[in-house]
Amino acid sequence: MTDLRVLSGGETSPTYLLLHGLGATANVWLGLAGMLGDAAWVAPDLPGHGGSAPLPSYSFASVAEAVAGLVDPRGTVIVGHSFGGVVALHLATRPGVLAVVGLGIKAEWSDEELARAAAMAERSAPVYATRAEAAQRHLRVAGLEGLLFEAPEAAVVQTEHGWQPAFDQRAFAVGDPGVAALVAASPVPVVLARGEHDRMVPASSAPVALPGLGHNAHVEDPGAILTLLSPPPLSPPV
Numbered sequence: 001m002t003d004l005r006v007l008s009g010g011e012t013s014p015t016y017l018l019l020h021g022l023g024a025t026a027n028v029w030l031g032l033a034g035m036l037g038d039a040a041w042v043a044p045d046l047p048g049h050g051g052s053a054p055l056p057s058y059s060f061a062s063v064a065e066a067v068a069g070l071v072d073p074r075g076t077v078i079v080g081h082s083f084g085g086v087v088a089l090h091l092a093t094r095p096g097v098l099a100v101v102g103l104g105i106k107a108e109w110s111d112e113e114l115a116r117a118a119a120m121a122e123r124s125a126p127v128y129a130t131r132a133e134a135a136q137r138h139l140r141v142a143g144l145e146g147l148l149f150e151a152p153e154a155a156v157v158q159t160e161h162g163w164q165p166a167f168d169q170r171a172f173a174v175g176d177p178g179v180a181a182l183v184a185a186s187p188v189p190v191v192l193a194r195g196e197h198d199r200m201v202p203a204s205s206a207p208v209a210l211p212g213l214g215h216n217a218h219v220e221d222p223g224a225i226l227t228l229l230s231p232p233p234l235s236p237p238v
Helices: 026-033 060-070 083-090 111-122 131-141 169-174 179-185 222-226
Strands: 006-009 012-019 039-044 076-081 097-103 156-158 163-165 190-195 208-210
Touching: 006 026, 012 026, 012 060, 012 083, 026 039, 026 222, 039 060, 060 083, 060 169, 076 083, 083 097, 083 169, 083 179, 111 169, 131 156, 131 163
Parallel strands: 012 039, 012 076, 076 097, 097 190, 190 208
Antiparallel strands: 006 039, 156 163
């Protein structure tokens, strides 16, 4: 079983399983978690991110399998951002899953985009002389520049050669997410949402728009995500 760094809180069912995007850590959910009151929530660093161990190789299915043990069979609503949103869709068939909320999922990838991602996965991880430089790299990769002004402790690591983001770049090579097929196969309600100004995700990919927000809407305005978390069955806000 993959060794995961996991943040959690609350006690009331259903449990909210919060899955971050590529390059980020579980800390991006702390704003939302603080608004959930007594509701139970669980937020892992996905494999190869932050304090969680890497996988031998990466696919959306293998990442989903690594975190599947965090699904509460008594009732779980999964909220996933971008990369984590696709992982959430892979978990939709697990016993106990009540609904999936996918935020900022880029559903369609061109061959050129997939080739660029695969090339990034082959690159050596950058090494920096200072923690501050590595932290800035973490924020850039996760799309959090200007939204967070300090990287969490788990986001960077010191090695014998210097400081690096705690991120396994091989995760870039997960391939085409196949979102349409995953949504069609889901046995539970799925809500696909995006920030109104998310330049990565066209409106056609996510019918629910969160006004005034961008790709990391859950960090920009955690309260806006609460509108998507009605008790199951979920329905988009009117």
